[in-house]
Amino acid sequence: MKIIKVKQNSQEVDRICARGVAPTEEIHQKVKKILEDVRTGGMAKAVEYAQKFDGLQGKKLSVSESQIAKLADKVSPTLAKALRQAIKNAVAFHQHELNDLKGFSFQGKNGEVLGQRIRPMRRVGLYVPGGAAVYPSTVIMNAVPALVAGVDEIVVTTPAKDGIHPSVAFVLRELGISEVYHIGGAQAIALLAYGAKGVEPVDKIVGPGNVFAAIAKKEVFGVVDIDMIAGPSEILVLADSSADPDFVAADLLSQAEHGSGFEAALCITDNMDTAKMISECVDEQVERSLKKELLEKVLENFGRILVVKDWFDGVAIANRIAPEHLEIMTREAEELSQSIVNAGAVFIGPWSSEPVGDYFAGPDHVLPTNGTARFSSPLGVYDFVKRMSVIQYSQKAILKNGKAIAEMANTEGFFHHAQAVLKRL
Numbered sequence: 344m345k346i347i348k349v350k351q352n353s354q355e356v357d358r359i360c361a362r363g364v365a366p367t368e369e370i371h372q373k374v375k376k377i378l379e380d381v382r383t384g385g386m387a388k389a390v391e392y393a394q395k396f397d398g399l400q401g402k403k404l405s406v407s408e409s410q411i412a413k414l415a416d417k418v419s420p421t422l423a424k425a426l427r428q429a430i431k432n433a434v435a436f437h438q439h440e441l442n443d444l445k446g447f448s449f450q451g452k453n454g455e456v457l458g459q460r461i462r463p464m465r466r467v468g469l470y471v472p473g474g475a476a477v478y479p480s481t482v483i484m485n486a487v488p489a490l491v492a493g494v495d496e497i498v499v500t501t502p503a504k505d506g507i508h509p510s511v512a513f514v515l516r517e518l519g520i521s522e523v524y525h526i527g528g529a530q531a532i533a534l535l536a537y538g539a540k541g542v543e544p545v546d547k548i549v550g551p552g553n554v555f556a557a558i559a560k561k562e563v564f565g566v567v568d569i570d571m572i573a574g575p576s577e578i579l580v581l582a583d584s585s586a587d588p589d590f591v592a593a594d595l596l597s598q599a600e601h602g603s604g605f606e607a608a609l610c611i612t613d614n615m616d617t618a619k620m621i622s623e624c625v626d627e628q629v630e631r632s633l634k635k636e637l638l639e640k641v642l643e644n645f646g647r648i649l650v651v652k653d654w655f656d657g658v659a660i661a662n663r664i665a666p667e668h669l670e671i672m673t674r675e676a677e678e679l680s681q682s683i684v685n686a687g688a689v690f691i692g693p694w695s696s697e698p699v700g701d702y703f704a705g706p707d708h709v710l711p712t713n714g715t716a717r718f719s720s721p722l723g724v725y726d727f728v729k730r731m732s733v734i735q736y737s738q739k740a741i742l743k744n745g746k747a748i749a750e751m752a753n754t755e756g757f758f759h760h761a762q763a764v765l766k767r768l
């Protein structure tokens with residue numbers, strides 16, 4: 344793995360900050376055409392694309408409850424136990440988010456009541472990727488916050504080349520999700536956003552995906568809401584000489600293996616010897632891997648060990664990179680973590696390996712990528728609710744403030760706004 348000495352504004356850091364799949368004009372046009380085709384051509388077009396790209400056999404996108412149940416029964420007892428526990432952990436974590444979603448109301452000086460109410464969305468679409476891998480964990484991470492928020496209708500789309508995987512079916516059944524369509528990519532996003540015969544459009548689409556799903560989500564924003572851009576997975580490990588190089592290497596490769604080829608596996612260290620040991624461990628693990636070719640491609644693009652002169656520079660660079668996952672394996676890991684402001688999730692200390700978060704700990708694994716952690720948050724209950732303002736004016740309050748309101752309205756040239764208030768005085 345390449346080792347590079349860097350400062351905060353080095354070219355290599357700029358290149359990493361500009362990472363991500365830069366979609367070509369060709370991909371953009373392709374996504375737009377698929378969206379438009381499904382919007383105008385409806386179910387027939389959606390089926391055609393799902394057959395072409397998503398391994399759909401036959402003409403039916405919807406997966407029936409009995410199919411889900413049959414597949415779910417195939418899951419081994421040990422996997423069933425693990426998935427059930429992962430669901431429990433995710434529910435427990437997301438329930439804490441409700442503490443910040445209570446709304447409020449207060450009474451003003453003239454008896455007026457003002458407030459904010461929180462309401463769940465009615466119908467949401469969850470995109471569960473399925474091109475290069477199978478993602479039962481992503482069903483959990485997409486669906487649990489929606490369920491905790493109290494969303495009425497949850498729709499899942501997933502490509503699944505070889506049909507819905509039993510583990511995915513198991514999680515769907517455990518969570519009571521029965522509206523499922525075998526479709527992926529831009530065509531799935533179009534189906535969710537525009538609807539088609541037998542499929543009602545949703546209010547919001549969430550979930551990670553490859554470049555086709557991500558661009559399609561951006562394109563339909565406005566017709567529906569979207570969560571964020573959650574693209575190819577990324578990890579940045581901060582490691583000093585106390586870190587176990589074998590752990591660091593393993594964690595870097597955990598995200599490099601996701602399969603799109605555009606993942607990022609980065610490390611920052613303040614020690615050249617540590618850099619060399621980590622690099623050797625990565626090379627050894629890659630050499631032994633069944634995914635050697637894929638890992639080499641990812642590491643060539645965005646696999647780097649950056650050596651900094653001190654942690655002041657290290658933290659500044661980490662905050663510029665704003666990775667999806669940030670692991671800290673340094674002596675004062677918790678203290679250092681306090682300086683991190685841009686990351687999807689922070690994993691502190693040697694035992695907090697990234698896959699603990701991918702599968703089990705409880706916090707969501709749908710996280711902002713490509714540096715969007717500068718302004719986006721992990722998927723959470725807050726993504727599935729809306730805030731609604733409440734204004735309950737009293738007669739005393741309108742008598743006190745009516746003239747001021749009318750004056751503002753008249754200044755804007757809105758005579759009828761002014762009249763509506765003045766009539767009440």
Ligand SMILES: NC(=O)c1ccc[n+]([C@@H]2O[C@H](COP(=O)([O-])OP(=O)(O)OC[C@H]3O[C@@H](n4cnc5c(N)ncnc54)[C@H](O)[C@@H]3O)[C@@H](O)[C@H]2O)c1
Pocket residue numbers: 373396397471472473474475476478481502503527528529530551552553554555556573574575576601602603606667708709710711712
């Ligand atoms: N950030 C997160 O929270 C998070 C979580 C899980 C996975 N991920 C990422 O999600 C991505 C999943 O990607 P994936 O490919 O496995 O699954 P995917 O479901 O996102 O994409 C597969 C679909 O893309 C479409 N597609 C592929 N090639 C196409 C082409 N040439 N033309 C038109 N459409 C095409 C097809 O519809 C196909 O079914 C990975 O990069 C992974 O790292 C991110």
Ligand SMILES: N[C@H](CO)Cc1c[nH]c[nH+]1
Pocket residue numbers: 478480481575576577598667701708709710
């Ligand atoms: N690391 C991914 C998020 O970037 C989530 C995931 C699911 N399965 C394995 N990993």
Ligand SMILES: [Zn+2]
Pocket residue numbers: 576597598601701
């Ligand atoms: Zn992962």
